[in-house]
Amino acid sequence: MKMELRIAVSDLHTNTDGTMNVSGYVNKTDQLSNVLGVTKRFVEKIAKGAFSRAIQSGKKDIEFLAEHKGDLILASTRNGSLRLTEDNKGLYMEATIASTSWGKDYYELINSGILRNMSFGFRTIKDSWRLLESNLYERTIEELELFEVSVVKDPAYSQSTIAARGIHLVKDIEVPKEVKVYNQLKEKREMEKTVIRYGIEERTIEQLEVERFESFVMGKQNGQERDMNENRNSEVRYNTTGTAGGAVIPESVHNQVIKKVEEYSPIFEMARKFPSVAGTLTIAREDSLDDAGFVGEGINLKQLAMDFETVKLEQKRAGAYIRASNQLLNDTAISTSDYIADLLSRKLIKAIEKSILVGSGGNEFNGIVNDTFVPTVKVKKIEIDELMDLHNSLPYDYADGNATFIMARKTYNQIAKLKDALGHSYVQNGVVNGRPTKTLFGKVIYITDVLPESTPVIFANFYHAYAIMIKQAARLQRTVDTENALAGTTTFVLDSYMDGAVYNPQAIAKLVIA
Numbered sequence: 001m002k003m004e005l006r007i008a009v010s011d012l013h014t015n016t017d018g019t020m021n022v023s024g025y026v027n028k029t030d031q032l033s034n035v036l037g038v039t040k041r042f043v044e045k046i047a048k049g050a051f052s053r054a055i056q057s058g059k060k061d062i063e064f065l066a067e068h069k070g071d072l073i074l075a076s077t078r079n080g081s082l083r084l085t086e087d088n089k090g091l092y093m094e095a096t097i098a099s100t101s102w103g104k105d106y107y108e109l110i111n112s113g114i115l116r117n118m119s120f121g122f123r124t125i126k127d128s129w130r131l132l133e134s135n136l137y138e139r140t141i142e143e144l145e146l147f148e149v150s151v152v153k154d155p156a157y158s159q160s161t162i163a164a165r166g167i168h169l170v171k172d173i174e175v176p177k178e179v180k181v182y183n184q185l186k187e188k189r190e191m192e193k194t195v196i197r198y199g200i201e202e203r204t205i206e207q208l209e210v211e212r213f214e215s216f217v218m219g220k221q222n223g224q225e226r227d228m229n230e231n232r233n234s235e236v237r238y239n240t241t242g243t244a245g246g247a248v249i250p251e252s253v254h255n256q257v258i259k260k261v262e263e264y265s266p267i268f269e270m271a272r273k274f275p276s277v278a279g280t281l282t283i284a285r286e287d288s289l290d291d292a293g294f295v296g297e298g299i300n301l302k303q304l305a306m307d308f309e310t311v312k313l314e315q316k317r318a319g320a321y322i323r324a325s326n327q328l329l330n331d332t333a334i335s336t337s338d339y340i341a342d343l344l345s346r347k348l349i350k351a352i353e354k355s356i357l358v359g360s361g362g363n364e365f366n367g368i369v370n371d372t373f374v375p376t377v378k379v380k381k382i383e384i385d386e387l388m389d390l391h392n393s394l395p396y397d398y399a400d401g402n403a404t405f406i407m408a409r410k411t412y413n414q415i416a417k418l419k420d421a422l423g424h425s426y427v428q429n430g431v432v433n434g435r436p437t438k439t440l441f442g443k444v445i446y447i448t449d450v451l452p453e454s455t456p457v458i459f460a461n462f463y464h465a466y467a468i469m470i471k472q473a474a475r476l477q478r479t480v481d482t483e484n485a486l487a488g489t490t491t492f493v494l495d496s497y498m499d500g501a502v503y504n505p506q507a508i509a510k511l512v513i514a
Contacts, residue, residue, distance in 0.1 A: 020097040020107045023400075026118045026149050027051070028090040032138070042129075042137040046144070051086040054122075054146040064095045065150040066106045068119065074103055074151075084149070087402055087463045088270050091120070093149060094397075110151060121147040265349040266446055267356055267406065270462035271500065274313065274469045281313040281469045283503045311503045315471035316363055318355070319495030320347035326488050344476070344494040354450045356466065356500055357406070357458070366501035368466070369455045373505040378514040382411065382457070384418050384426055390459050390511050391441050398461040398507040405445045411456035412447050415440070457511040465507035471497040 029051065032043045055062075064082045066072040075081035075095035083094040097103045109115045126143035274281060322343055352365075359367030368374055377393055379386040394403060407415065416427045416438075430439040438445045443459070451458070460466070479491040502508060 020099065020103065021094065022097065022107070022110055022151075023092070023094040024118065025089060026084075026091040026093050026120050029086070031090075035136070040137065041135055042139045043132070044139045044141065046090075047140050047142045048088075049086070050142060050144055051084070051091040051146065054144050055084055055086070058146060060147075062146055063148045064093070064097075065148050066102065067152055068121065068148070068150045072102050072106070074098060074106060082149075084146075088272075089402065093118070106151065115151050115153050117152045118149060119152045120149045123147070265353045266404075267353050267448075267462060268349060268468070270402070270404070271356065271466040271468045272463050272503075274467055281499075283311045283313070283467060311366075311467065311501045313467065313469040313499040313501060315469075315497040316365070316499050317495055317497055318348065318352050319493060320344050320351060321491055321493040322347070323484070323489045323491045326490060340476075340492055344492060348494050348496070352498075353448065356468075357448065357450045358452065359500075365468075365499060368458055368460070368502060368508065368510065369452065371502045371505070374502055375505060375509045376512050377509060378512050380514055382414060382511070382513075384420075386511070387415065387426075387440065387457070390457065390509055391443070393509040394459060394461065395506060398464055399443075399459075402463060403443055403459060403461040403507075405440055405443055406451065406458040406460070407445055407447055408451040408453070408456040409447050409449055410453070411451075412438075412445065453513065455510050455512050458508065459511075460508035462508075465502055465504050466500060467503040468498055468500040471499070 027046055029046045029048045032045050035041050035043055061076050061078040062082065062084060063070075063073050063077075064075040066074055074097045077084065081096045081098065085092050097107045106115070123145040124141055124143075125145060127139055127141045129140075130138050132138050274283070322340070324340070355365035355367060357367055358369045359365035360370050375393055377386065377390045379389075391399060416425065418426050420426065426440060427445070428439050430437050430444070475495065477493045477495075479493065481491075484491055
């Protein structure tokens with residue numbers, strides 16, 4: 001069986017408490033790689049959820065190796081010394097390196113910063129391809145089998161020495177034949193048809209899709225719009241989304257609306273998304289688990305009393321609408337597609353985020369503030385010690401990962417003024433994903449206007465704490481009924497069917513003013 005290798009520059013962390021623990025990201029999901037391949041050039045990304053499914057379905061132990069050498073095992077999932085999880089960023093590794101002679105040597109190399117690159121070996125089970133430009137493809141790996149992860153010094157050296165040890169590597173990924181045939185036809189069509197001339201003006205397919213959305217917003221389908229549809233033929237029809245009234249919205253603009261929803265709410269983006277199922281989705285929630293222990297010879301082991309509660313996710317409609325005057329839509333100085341997508345996305349996500357935080361069940365989500373299972377830190381006044389208590393109330397595995405603070409705006413303004421004995425603010429400036437942000441104890445702070453004064457701060461690892469089931473993705477509809485016609489307006493509705501609740505209270509805590 002052949003194996004593929006991927007290298008990534010990682011920021012491996014080591015502990016300072018004397019234990020040989022290392023942690024870091026092996027791969028960031030949904031992020032394109034550098035250009036790979038020799039004869040067929042492509043960029044690649046691992047789809048979200050692929051690592052989780054590989055870990056759950058894997059029948060063999062996964063090992064943490066030094067330089068991909070099978071005899072230099074540093075940790076393994078067999079004894080729990082290697083812990084692999086996929087969060088909203090990617091594949092995260094925590095390992096307790098065995099105290100062998102080579103284990104101590106490699107820990108020192110990692111600790112000193114000499115070894116910083118991570119690599120993982122896998123076999124592709126399912127992937128998909130699309131053409132980006134001439135002789136450059138995008139490959140998405142949707143299902144894989146994970147064999148091992150390794151710490152390496154030099155990617156080029158790793159590739160060459162691995163081959164010398166007799167491990168069969170896939171050196172040149174072959175683009176599926178049907179993809180190449182389709183893309184060759186697509187390239188030919190694009191060369192012939194995608195640049196359409198109206199006088200001296202040129203429009204690409206993407207521009208035409210945006211114009212089609214403008215036509216959808218304006219309710220027009222005549223003259224130039226019909227000519228545009230005829231000229232672009234089947235290319236755009238391959239990428240359209242239908243709505244209830246027969247109107248067609250270009251897929252690129254439809255996806256733009258969905259993307260804006262996540263951009264406007266990091267809380268929604270960080271929450272764990274569960275796949276839709278028929279009926280109600282029931283998730284087991286572990287509320288208590290007795291400790292194991294040592295027993296003497298001939299004495300029965302202590303039975304673990306497990307108490308499982310359940311979280312049920314159904315479908316609830318979340319939506320937003322705007323009524324725009326036809327006079328506004330006719331104003332050519334305004335980009336109507338951007339305006340409609342931006343405004344509806346902000347209104348919808350505001351409702352969803354509010355429901356995540358303070359929803360009361362029923363027709364809303366089961367919000368965090370009203371969940372009695374969520375641990376509470378009660379204080380009379382917010383000081384730095386109380387905030388540290390809130391931070392430390394989460395188990396290390398959750399607090400040290402992607403945990404974040406959610407603060408009410410008024411409370412954040414108070415906390416931002418707290419300073420140490422030297423006059424330094426506890427709230428620091430930082431950069432996350434290329435964006436300036438504020439941090440407390442090294443954790444990102446998100447500010448909201450939703451939290452009440454009685455519960456002004458939440459600290460959570462949202463991916464491990466809050467579940468959202470999306471029954472139906474957001475869809476956009478345009479309505480012109482008698483009322484709108486008489487008023488000279490058009491109504492646009494963006495709605496979705498989903499539900500959310502806390503499924504792991506151990507990964508979340510809230511600060512309550514007593």
